[in-house]
Amino acid sequence: MTEPGFDSNDRYLVLSLAWLRLLLRRVAQRRGPVVTSALPEAVVPVTRSRRWWQGQGEPAVAPVLAAPVVPPSALDAEIAEAARRIEEAAATDLPELESLRRVFGLTEFERNVLLLCAAPELDTGIGALLEASYGCPRPSFAMAMDLFDDAAWDARSPQRPLRYWQLVTTVGEPMSTGAGLRIDERILHAIKGLHHLDARLATAMEPIPPGDDLPGSQQEVADAAVELIARAANSGELPVVQLVGTYAPDRTAVAAAIANALRLELYRMRISALAAVPVGEIDTIARLWHRETLLVPRALLFDDDGTDELATLRQSRAMFVRRSGGLVLSSAPDLSPDLPAPTVSMEVGRPTGPEQHELWVRALGSADRARVGMLAEQFRLDGPEIARVVAYTDLPADPDAATRALQTAARRSLRPRLEKLASRVRPVATWDTLVLPENELDQLHQIAEQVAHRSTVYAQWGFGARMNRGLGINALFAGESGTGKTMAAEVLANALGLDLYRIDLSGVVDKYVGETPKHVRTIFDWGEAGEAILFFDECDAIFGKRSEVKDAHDRYANIEIDYLLQRMETYRGLAILATNMRDAVDRAFLRRLRFVVNFPFPSQTDRERMWRIAFPADTPVGSLDYERLARISLTGAAITDAALGAAFRAAAHGGEIGMGDVLAAARDQLRKQNRPINEADFRIEQGVPA
Known part of the structure; x- marks a missing residue:
């Protein structure tokens, strides 16, 4: 008693x-x-x-x-x-x-x-x-x-x-x-029967709750890992299970499911936390964690949180894993070769299209509230993300309006991740403002049609099951500066209702070996999650011709190019690469592109059309000789700049924009480009102000 x-x-x-x-x-x-x-x-x-x-x-x-x-x-x-x-x-x-x-x-x-x-x-x-x-x-x-x-x-x-x-x-x-x-x-x-985490570990580790039910494809990964761990436990040697995938929350969710199935408490340790631990104390910390696994059934998830010091911390992590005990899981975008053997890898993908469709329906409560198929095709989100997007959005009764609201909310949730390495461009150009020859314009319409109807062709008509390459669309825009490559990308983004990101090459190309693919992979991964249009300007800086291997730097540079070629093929969205020098782009890369659109120097007829649409409707424009202006050899971008310069000249003298203002601005553009000037083209008729 x-x-x-x-x-x-x-x-x-x-x-x-x-x-x-x-x-x-x-x-x-x-x-x-x-x-x-x-x-x-x-x-x-x-x-x-x-x-x-x-x-x-x-x-x-x-x-x-x-x-x-x-x-x-x-x-x-x-x-x-x-x-x-x-x-x-x-x-x-x-x-x-x-x-x-x-x-x-x-x-x-x-x-x-x-x-x-x-x-x-x-x-x-x-x-x-x-x-x-x-x-x-x-x-x-x-x-x-x-x-x-x-x-x-x-x-x-x-x-x-x-x-x-x-x-x-x-x-x-x-x-x-x-x-x-x-x-x-x-x-x-x-x-006394009180089992809290040791205070010396609590500052570097955080508990991970079991979480919600996983989509079927991710649950299969968790089940396979549990079965493998159970078999290994009978042999007395647990492997390090590497969970590899694009999206860290997906990997964490699978790790939580594995631990929950094995009745283990899961704790996460970000690899960056090892930066604060002297190498001489790694053994002590690892031994304390091993002690925890003996006191309470616990597992550890080592999370590669993308720290820039990862290379310097790998030795500390490997030492920690060797000295500790219990089940250790690793979460990273790629395999970590430095982890001590034995190790096994499990690939954690994003929820499949049908699974995302089900997640959207579950979050909305009904498939009739929005165009669920369009949302599932456009975005690659998991259950918690979809639930947050729906919860934070005021949904109109009209399904089309609700779909647009959800698209906007989903894109906003993804933007901060991409904007670390890319600049978002607010698209303002439309089909009406784009002047190109008929063949090139037709190619752009084909690109828009293929992006818009991928779901029908790949999913409903079965072409996706017969293809072993990426289901995305990629295109090369080639032409000299100012011929409309960026404007064409804006037109596509506007027509498709997608975000457009211009890739900042200074933030992508890294002098350190292996860093360039890492940055580009991050861009492609996050762009894929929101089906953003990725616009690589001056892509020959990255996707140029492979060089003859003379030293280690040449070898690694060629490896980076090969990796980028493969990643381009697997990208599920629209990737546009722009170059001023088509001949500088590697031929192997050109063969893997679905579209190659040439942007020629505009003809006189095209230049006249450009001048006619260069001034907004609210601009006070006098009598302009558009045919004469078209004889001046300018690109579309230069014509836009000249129209803006003429507007400032007219605003300064307080009148409407006249031929003198426009001709003077056009002359400034030629001088800026160091191009020859035919003075006959700029002669002002008598009575017309210069």
């Missing part, structure tokens, strides 16, 4: 402390009389009624130092009886101290040393008894060897459990048997 709220572990501790007090009392009697007036009364480790203990026939928790001297034989009998009751309590329900003994392989003497170190923290009277018996309130190995039977010198060894697992630490000189011993705080709480 136990008192309500007083569990079996508490009862075991009270009995153990009572036994320990009897042992100390015997030592005190052996060494001489004790002055009790200066000694405090012993305190029970938890506040409980003494009447309950006395009512059960247990030894009363009285001030043991004030008790009369008992003959040695009688005291020995009390000690034996107390030991019997401890053994009886341990047989009914395994107490925490006995559990620690089994987990860490402690001998009976080492278990008793641990009890002796915990006792002053659990019972304030123990310190006084130690002072009375040994002249010091702090336990030591010397006291333990005198107090307990079966004392063993090797318990002090750094390789024995007490010190190896840091169950106890020494106060002062560790080589001295008289040095004070202090129980580790985490172990003290474990003896």
Whole structure:
């Protein structure tokens, strides 16, 4: 029978402390009389009624130092009886101290040393008894060897459990048997049945909750990993499971599902956290984590959070994994070859098209509230992301309007990720403002049609199942500067309702080997999530011809080009590459492009059309000779700049835009480009202001 709220572990501790007090009392009697007036009364480790203990026939928790001297034989009998009751309590329900003994392989003497170190923290009277018996309130190995039977010198060894697992630490000189011993705080709480994460680990690790149900394709990955881990556990050697994929939350969700299926608590440690740990302390941190996995069923997820110092931290991570224990998972976009063997890899993909369709329907509550098929085709989002987009959007009743609102919300949620390495362009150009020859204009319309109807052709008509290459669309825009390549990209973005990103080559091309593919991969991955149009200006800087291999730099440069060619093929969105020098682009790359659109220097007819649409409707324009202006050899971009310059000239003299303003602005454009000027083209007729 136990008192309500007083569990079996508490009862075991009270009995153990009572036994320990009897042992100390015997030592005190052996060494001489004790002055009790200066000694405090012993305190029970938890506040409980003494009447309950006395009512059960247990030894009363009285001030043991004030008790009369008992003959040695009688005291020995009390000690034996107390030991019997401890053994009886341990047989009914395994107490925490006995559990620690089994987990860490402690001998009976080492278990008793641990009890002796915990006792002053659990019972304030123990310190006084130690002072009375040994002249010091702090336990030591010397006291333990005198107090307990079966004392063993090797318990002090750094390789024995007490010190190896840091169950106890020494106060002062560790080589001295008289040095004070202090129980580790985490172990003290474990003896009381409280299992929190060690405070030294809590700053670098965070708990990962089980999470929601996974889409079917991701659940298959989790199930395969669980089956593999279960088989490996039978052999006694757990592999490091590398979860590889584009999107970190997907990898984390699969890791959480694996841990949940194995009934393990999952903690995540970002690799960047190792930057604050000196190399000499990696072993200590790893050993503390290993200790945690022995105390509580726990698993660790090492998360590659994209830190720039990853290369310098790989050695520390590998050392940590080698020195730690339990199940270790790794989350990264690519395989990590530095992890110690054995390792296995599992690829975690984004939810499939049908799964995303189901996730959108679940979040919306009905497939009729929006064009779910269009949303599932355009975006690559997981369940929590889709739920957030729907929750944060005020949906109109009209399905088309609701779809547009959801598209806008989804794009906004994805923009911050892409804008680290790319600049978003607000598209303003339309088909009406784009002037190109008929053949080139037709190619652009084909691009728009293929992007808009990919779902029908690939998914509904079955072409996607017969293709082993990427289902995206890529195009090369080739032509000299100012011929309309960027404007054409804006027109496509406007017509398709997609975000347009101009890739900042200065942020992509890196002087360090291997960094360029990493940056470009990130751009493609996040662009794919929102089906953004990626516009690589002056792409020959990255996608140029492969060079002859003369040194290591040439070899790595060619490897980067090969990687980029492959990534272009697998991109699911629209990628546009622009170059002023088509001949500078690698031929192997040209063969893999679906469209190559040439942007010629505009003809006179095209230049006349450009001049006619160069001025907005609200601009005060006088009588202009567009045919004459078309004879001036300017590109479309230069004509736009000239129209703007003419507008400022007219605003300065307070009149409408006349031929003199336009001709002067056009002359400025030719001078800026260092091109020859035919003065006959700029002669102002009499009466027309210059």
